[in-house]
Amino acid sequence: MKFDDLIECTRCGSDAAYKQEVNEEINIEFCYGCGFQHNSLMTSGSKFMQEQLSVLPDLYKTLMDEEEESGKIWMPSYVNVEDKGMVFVDGTSRDNWAWAGVKSIEVDKSEVEKFKGAKYKPDMSTIKHFKERDYMEALSYIGVLPE
């Protein structure tokens, strides 16, 4: 990611979004201000969207927004970096949710089989919640972004 390519987020208005062109048809927008993402396959009723809806946790669906003019759908991000941790939305409704950061710890030798050879596992005792606009702090908390 290059921070000099940042653009304004059409969802939250912060200037911490970036846009990446995957190919001529597909581009991705990811906002570090609010933690939401959009890609050009995500439009109402599209095949990609139907697939997403069949696998996403309910809270992700609840928090999705469609922009009136552009039809762009924004969805909360999910970050999972094996040796660092996870950041995901945690809560019960649009009025009651937060980003949750959970750090990874090394899997103990005695548990290697249980975790199918994975070196790290989430340590739920480290869970910490962050407000929507503090998404970057959550990434810093698990060590994906510098403090």
Ligand SMILES: [Zn+2]
């Ligand atoms: Zn945003």
